[in-house]
Amino acid sequence: MLRVRRTPISMERLARAVRDPKAGAIVVFLGTTRVHNEGRRVVRLEYEAFAGMAEREMQALVDRARRRWRLCRVAMAHRTGVVPVGQVSVGVAVSSGHRAEAFAACRWLIDRLKRTVPIWKREHFRGGCVWIGATPGAPRVAARRKVRRRRR
Amino acid sequence: MVRLRFFAALRERMGPARTETLAPGTTVGALWRSLVAEHPELTRFQVRFAVNEEYVTASHRLADDDEVAFFPPVSGG
Numbered sequence: 001m002l003r004v005r006r007t008p009i010s011m012e013r014l015a016r017a018v019r020d021p022k023a024g025a026i027v028v029f030l031g032t033t034r035v036h037n038e039g040r041r042v043v044r045l046e047y048e049a050f051a052g053m054a055e056r057e058m059q060a061l062v063d064r065a066r067r068r069w070r071l072c073r074v075a076m077a078h079r080t081g082v083v084p085v086g087q088v089s090v091g092v093a094v095s096s097g098h099r100a101e102a103f104a105a106c107r108w109l110i111d112r113l114k115r116t117v118p119i120w121k122r123e124h125f126r127g128g129c130v131w132i133g134a135t136p137g138a139p140r141v142a143a144r145r146k147v148r149r150r151r152r
Numbered sequence: 153m154v155r156l157r158f159f160a161a162l163r164e165r166m167g168p169a170r171t172e173t174l175a176p177g178t179t180v181g182a183l184w185r186s187l188v189a190e191h192p193e194l195t196r197f198q199v200r201f202a203v204n205e206e207y208v209t210a211s212h213r214l215a216d217d218d219e220v221a222f223f224p225p226v227s228g229g
Contacts, residue, residue: 031229047228048159048160048163049228050157050159050202050205050221050223052205053202053205053206053221056205078228089228090228090229110229113228113229114226114227114229116207116226117226117228118159118202118223118228119227119228120159120160120161120223120224120226120227121228121229122160131160131161131224131227132227133198133224133225133227134160134161134162134197134198134225135161135196135197135198136198
Protein backbone atom coordinates (compact mmCIF):
# COMPACT_ATOMS: atom_id res chain seq x y z
CA MET A 1 0.00 0.00 0.00
CA LEU A 2 1.47 3.33 -1.09
CA ARG A 3 -0.69 6.34 -0.56
CA VAL A 4 -0.54 10.11 -0.90
CA ARG A 5 -3.95 11.39 0.17
CA ARG A 6 -5.78 14.10 2.04
CA THR A 7 -7.39 11.63 4.42
CA PRO A 8 -6.04 10.89 7.93
CA ILE A 9 -3.48 8.10 8.32
CA SER A 10 -4.52 5.15 10.45
CA MET A 11 -1.84 3.18 12.27
CA GLU A 12 -4.22 0.22 12.38
CA ARG A 13 -4.57 0.24 8.61
CA LEU A 14 -0.85 0.56 8.02
CA ALA A 15 -0.14 -2.38 10.32
CA ARG A 16 -2.92 -4.44 8.76
CA ALA A 17 -1.55 -3.74 5.27
CA VAL A 18 1.75 -5.45 6.13
CA ARG A 19 0.40 -8.46 8.05
CA ASP A 20 1.88 -11.61 6.65
CA PRO A 21 1.98 -15.18 7.94
CA LYS A 22 5.73 -15.30 7.16
CA ALA A 23 6.39 -12.21 9.29
CA GLY A 24 7.70 -12.36 12.84
CA ALA A 25 7.85 -8.58 13.22
CA ILE A 26 5.94 -5.48 12.18
CA VAL A 27 7.53 -2.06 12.70
CA VAL A 28 5.38 1.06 12.23
CA PHE A 29 6.80 4.57 12.17
CA LEU A 30 4.48 7.57 12.46
CA GLY A 31 5.66 11.12 11.85
CA THR A 32 3.54 13.73 13.64
CA THR A 33 3.28 17.49 13.24
CA ARG A 34 5.27 19.24 15.95
CA VAL A 35 4.11 22.40 17.69
CA HIS A 36 7.56 24.08 17.74
CA ASN A 37 9.99 24.46 14.86
CA GLU A 38 13.09 26.64 14.97
CA GLY A 39 11.63 28.76 17.75
CA ARG A 40 8.27 29.36 16.08
CA ARG A 41 4.99 28.16 17.47
CA VAL A 42 3.36 26.22 14.66
CA VAL A 43 -0.40 26.51 14.25
CA ARG A 44 -0.80 23.97 11.47
CA LEU A 45 1.11 22.42 8.61
CA GLU A 46 0.05 22.14 5.02
CA TYR A 47 1.46 19.61 2.57
CA GLU A 48 1.51 19.70 -1.20
CA ALA A 49 2.48 16.67 -3.28
CA PHE A 50 3.34 15.90 -6.87
CA ALA A 51 1.07 12.90 -6.41
CA GLY A 52 1.98 10.75 -9.42
CA MET A 53 5.71 11.18 -8.99
CA ALA A 54 5.46 10.82 -5.19
CA GLU A 55 3.92 7.37 -5.50
CA ARG A 56 6.52 6.37 -8.11
CA GLU A 57 9.34 7.54 -5.86
CA MET A 58 7.84 5.63 -2.94
CA GLN A 59 7.68 2.49 -5.10
CA ALA A 60 11.34 3.00 -6.11
CA LEU A 61 12.29 3.21 -2.41
CA VAL A 62 10.34 0.05 -1.62
CA ASP A 63 12.13 -1.77 -4.48
CA ARG A 64 15.52 -0.62 -3.18
CA ALA A 65 14.67 -1.61 0.39
CA ARG A 66 13.65 -5.06 -0.80
CA ARG A 67 17.02 -5.52 -2.49
CA ARG A 68 18.76 -4.57 0.75
CA TRP A 69 16.75 -6.49 3.34
CA ARG A 70 14.55 -9.58 3.38
CA LEU A 71 11.15 -8.05 3.85
CA CYS A 72 7.63 -9.44 3.74
CA ARG A 73 5.52 -6.33 3.08
CA VAL A 74 5.86 -2.56 3.09
CA ALA A 75 3.26 0.22 3.34
CA MET A 76 3.82 3.99 3.15
CA ALA A 77 1.35 6.84 3.47
CA HIS A 78 1.70 10.61 3.41
CA ARG A 79 -1.02 13.18 3.99
CA THR A 80 -1.62 16.25 1.84
CA GLY A 81 -3.54 19.42 2.62
CA VAL A 82 -3.86 20.90 6.09
CA VAL A 83 -2.70 18.75 9.00
CA PRO A 84 -3.34 20.18 12.47
CA VAL A 85 -0.57 20.06 15.08
CA GLY A 86 -0.18 16.71 16.81
CA GLN A 87 -1.59 14.60 14.00
CA VAL A 88 0.06 11.98 11.83
CA SER A 89 1.43 13.36 8.56
CA VAL A 90 3.44 10.34 7.43
CA GLY A 91 3.51 6.61 8.17
CA VAL A 92 5.76 3.70 7.22
CA ALA A 93 5.07 0.05 8.08
CA VAL A 94 7.40 -2.87 7.39
CA SER A 95 7.05 -6.56 8.14
CA SER A 96 9.83 -9.13 8.05
CA GLY A 97 10.71 -12.57 9.35
CA HIS A 98 12.75 -11.11 12.21
CA ARG A 99 12.74 -7.69 13.83
CA ALA A 100 16.24 -6.45 12.85
CA GLU A 101 15.35 -6.16 9.15
CA ALA A 102 12.01 -4.45 9.85
CA PHE A 103 13.60 -1.85 12.16
CA ALA A 104 16.47 -1.13 9.74
CA ALA A 105 14.29 -0.93 6.63
CA CYS A 106 11.66 1.26 8.32
CA ARG A 107 14.34 3.72 9.48
CA TRP A 108 15.92 3.80 6.01
CA LEU A 109 12.58 4.25 4.25
CA ILE A 110 11.45 7.25 6.31
CA ASP A 111 14.90 8.89 5.98
CA ARG A 112 14.87 8.43 2.19
CA LEU A 113 11.24 9.51 1.85
CA LYS A 114 12.09 12.84 3.45
CA ARG A 115 14.93 13.37 0.97
CA THR A 116 13.47 12.23 -2.35
CA VAL A 117 9.66 11.97 -2.39
CA PRO A 118 8.24 15.17 -3.97
CA ILE A 119 6.13 16.53 -1.12
CA TRP A 120 6.48 20.00 0.39
CA LYS A 121 5.58 21.40 3.75
CA ARG A 122 4.23 24.87 4.47
CA GLU A 123 4.37 25.92 8.06
CA HIS A 124 1.68 28.25 9.36
CA PHE A 125 2.47 30.19 12.52
CA ARG A 126 0.97 33.24 14.15
CA GLY A 127 1.52 36.11 11.78
CA GLY A 128 2.48 34.21 8.66
CA CYS A 129 3.46 31.09 6.82
CA VAL A 130 6.53 29.82 5.03
CA TRP A 131 7.46 27.02 2.64
CA ILE A 132 10.14 24.95 4.30
CA GLY A 133 13.43 24.78 2.37
CA ALA A 134 12.34 26.76 -0.72
CA THR A 135 14.91 29.56 -0.57
CA PRO A 136 18.32 29.72 1.11
CA GLY A 137 17.04 32.27 3.64
CA ALA A 138 13.90 30.29 4.49
CA PRO A 139 13.71 27.84 7.36
CA ARG A 140 15.27 24.57 6.37
CA VAL A 141 14.21 21.03 6.92
CA ALA A 142 15.29 20.32 10.48
CA ALA A 143 18.69 18.65 10.44
CA ARG A 144 18.77 15.15 11.74
CA ARG A 145 20.08 15.28 15.26
CA LYS A 146 23.37 13.60 15.74
CA VAL A 147 22.90 10.65 17.99
CA ARG A 148 25.79 10.13 20.32
CA ARG A 149 26.71 6.52 20.28
CA ARG A 150 28.11 5.25 23.52
CA ARG A 151 29.96 2.03 23.71
CA ARG A 152 28.95 -0.32 26.37
CA MET B 153 5.28 21.27 -27.17
CA VAL B 154 6.52 20.70 -23.66
CA ARG B 155 4.32 20.88 -20.59
CA LEU B 156 5.76 22.75 -17.61
CA ARG B 157 4.55 22.12 -14.08
CA PHE B 158 5.43 23.96 -10.88
CA PHE B 159 4.99 22.97 -7.27
CA ALA B 160 4.94 24.53 -3.80
CA ALA B 161 6.62 27.97 -3.60
CA LEU B 162 7.35 27.91 -7.35
CA ARG B 163 3.69 27.16 -8.17
CA GLU B 164 2.70 30.26 -6.21
CA ARG B 165 4.94 32.40 -8.43
CA MET B 166 4.38 30.67 -11.77
CA GLY B 167 0.95 29.05 -11.59
CA PRO B 168 0.46 25.27 -11.71
CA ALA B 169 1.21 24.60 -15.39
CA ARG B 170 1.81 26.02 -18.86
CA THR B 171 2.96 24.78 -22.23
CA GLU B 172 5.90 26.04 -24.30
CA THR B 173 7.30 25.37 -27.71
CA LEU B 174 11.04 24.84 -27.48
CA ALA B 175 13.91 24.62 -29.94
CA PRO B 176 14.98 20.99 -30.45
CA GLY B 177 17.58 19.84 -27.94
CA THR B 178 16.80 22.48 -25.31
CA THR B 179 18.07 21.36 -21.92
CA VAL B 180 16.10 21.59 -18.69
CA GLY B 181 18.74 23.98 -17.33
CA ALA B 182 18.41 26.30 -20.33
CA LEU B 183 14.64 26.31 -19.97
CA TRP B 184 15.00 27.20 -16.27
CA ARG B 185 17.43 30.02 -17.11
CA SER B 186 14.93 31.43 -19.61
CA LEU B 187 12.22 31.36 -16.92
CA VAL B 188 14.55 33.14 -14.48
CA ALA B 189 15.31 35.77 -17.15
CA GLU B 190 11.57 36.38 -17.50
CA HIS B 191 10.89 36.26 -13.74
CA PRO B 192 13.97 37.58 -11.90
CA GLU B 193 12.41 36.80 -8.50
CA LEU B 194 13.04 33.11 -9.26
CA THR B 195 16.78 33.67 -8.73
CA ARG B 196 16.42 33.17 -5.01
CA PHE B 197 14.80 29.74 -5.31
CA GLN B 198 16.59 26.47 -5.07
CA VAL B 199 15.19 24.20 -7.75
CA ARG B 200 15.01 20.51 -8.61
CA PHE B 201 13.94 19.12 -12.00
CA ALA B 202 11.90 16.09 -13.04
CA VAL B 203 10.97 14.97 -16.55
CA ASN B 204 8.03 12.61 -16.96
CA GLU B 205 8.00 12.08 -13.17
CA GLU B 206 11.69 11.16 -12.83
CA TYR B 207 14.49 13.28 -11.40
CA VAL B 208 16.89 14.66 -14.01
CA THR B 209 19.88 17.01 -13.95
CA ALA B 210 20.05 20.42 -15.66
CA SER B 211 21.81 18.92 -18.69
CA HIS B 212 18.85 16.66 -19.58
CA ARG B 213 17.60 17.37 -23.13
CA LEU B 214 13.87 17.80 -23.58
CA ALA B 215 11.86 16.06 -26.28
CA ASP B 216 8.44 16.85 -27.73
CA ASP B 217 5.54 15.97 -25.39
CA ASP B 218 7.75 15.81 -22.31
CA GLU B 219 6.35 17.01 -19.03
CA VAL B 220 8.95 18.91 -17.05
CA ALA B 221 8.43 19.75 -13.39
CA PHE B 222 10.20 22.47 -11.41
CA PHE B 223 10.09 22.38 -7.64
CA PRO B 224 12.01 23.33 -4.50
CA PRO B 225 13.98 20.71 -2.55
CA VAL B 226 11.46 18.36 -1.00
CA SER B 227 10.39 18.84 2.63
CA GLY B 228 7.79 16.18 3.36
CA GLY B 229 7.56 14.11 6.50
